[in-house]
Amino acid sequence: MAETMVNKEQQPVEVSTVERTRSGQVYSPRFDIVETDNELILFGDLPGVSAESLDIQYENNVLTIYGKVEPRHENLNFLYGEYGIGDFYRQFTIGETIDSSKISAELHNGVLTLHLPKTDAVKPRRIEIKTV
Amino acid sequence: MLATRWQPRSIWSEMNRLREEMERAFGGNGLRQFDTYVYPPLNLWEDDNNLYVEAELPGFELSDIEIFVNGDNQLVLKGERKPPEVEGGTWHRQERGYGAFNRMVELPEHVDPDKVTAEFKNGVLTVTMPKREDAKPRRIEVKAN
Numbered sequence: 001m002a003e004t005m006v007n008k009e010q011q012p013v014e015v016s017t018v019e020r021t022r023s024g025q026v027y028s029p030r031f032d033i034v035e036t037d038n039e040l041i042l043f044g045d046l047p048g049v050s051a052e053s054l055d056i057q058y059e060n061n062v063l064t065i066y067g068k069v070e071p072r073h074e075n076l077n078f079l080y081g082e083y084g085i086g087d088f089y090r091q092f093t094i095g096e097t098i099d100s101s102k103i104s105a106e107l108h109n110g111v112l113t114l115h116l117p118k119t120d121a122v123k124p125r126r127i128e129i130k131t132v
Numbered sequence: 133m134l135a136t137r138w139q140p141r142s143i144w145s146e147m148n149r150l151r152e153e154m155e156r157a158f159g160g161n162g163l164r165q166f167d168t169y170v171y172p173p174l175n176l177w178e179d180d181n182n183l184y185v186e187a188e189l190p191g192f193e194l195s196d197i198e199i200f201v202n203g204d205n206q207l208v209l210k211g212e213r214k215p216p217e218v219e220g221g222t223w224h225r226q227e228r229g230y231g232a233f234n235r236m237v238e239l240p241e242h243v244d245p246d247k248v249t250a251e252f253k254n255g256v257l258t259v260t261m262p263k264r265e266d267a268k269p270r271r272i273e274v275k276a277n
Contacts, residue, residue: 030228036221043216045228047188047255072186072256073177079240082173083188110190110255113216 025086029067033092037124040096040116046088047110048072054107056114058100063092065112097122171233172209176240180269183241183261189213190255191228197252199259201245207259208236241267 032043042063046054049067057064067088094116102117172187189197191213200208212232243261250259 031225032216032223032228033225034216034218034221034223036218041216041218041221043191043228045188045190045255047190050254073175076177078175078177080174080176080237082170082175107254109192109252110188 024071025084026089027084027086028090029065029088031090031092035096039118040094040098040114042092042112042114042116044088044090044112044114045110046107046112048085049088049107049110049112051107054105054112056103056105058094058098058103058116061094061098063094063114063116065090065114067112170235171229172235174235174237176237178241178263181263183239183243183263185209185237185259185261187257188255189252189257192252192255192257194252197250197257199248199250201243201248201261202236204242204245204264205239206236207239207261208234209257209259210234243267 029044029046031045034041034043044065046065046067048069053068053070055064055066055068065088069085069087072085096116097119098116099119102115104115106113172189175186177184185207187209189211192211196211196213198208198210200210202208210233213230215230239261242264244264247262248259250257252258
């Protein structure tokens, strides 16, 4: 398990093309997204990705997840080959205003859990009703 | 009367043709196409001494995975993945599956069930199954006179 804080400053929005210098298959990982009052939580399946080989960026409301998977067995003849191995890449456009300095991520047994806290301005506020 | 009935090309046959072409275009990496209800997909390979089975099982705990070798050529994998615990909230996307699986595969070689080992790292399970002595390839010495 590892903690990765991501807070990238303004950079050219070339993330997707920059990373595609590697050859090989790229897969789109499956994600669950849940929104609570205070944050968005993302759960993603990234089997074979270690914390060091995972890159997460958030800028201009776009969340980019890129997990590098080193080839585990090259030049092998599979007797059963039912799935392919490759990098994981996915982008989400996040509509809610996110406090990017408080984004946190952890990776455990191939599952990425991302917490994207909302800024206070967009958190729902309960309106007190005064009786007169 | 015609022996085979002529059918106008329906939208469905067009769709099927399109799907087949897509599968050919994107699935043509030499891997066997697996049915979605077979879980988990496995990769199996061998060297002279061992058979190896690998499966991607993200979000499982090793304690939730059971591995059996029945007889000497059946591997059974069992496990259960629990949904994440989030109180309240609205789900915008649910693409990951949960629940229990149970898969049995026939092994192409006889293995020694007592020496089977398994490793689980970053959500990838690798089972190493040593072949039985009589299943190992034997090098035949050729004597030169």
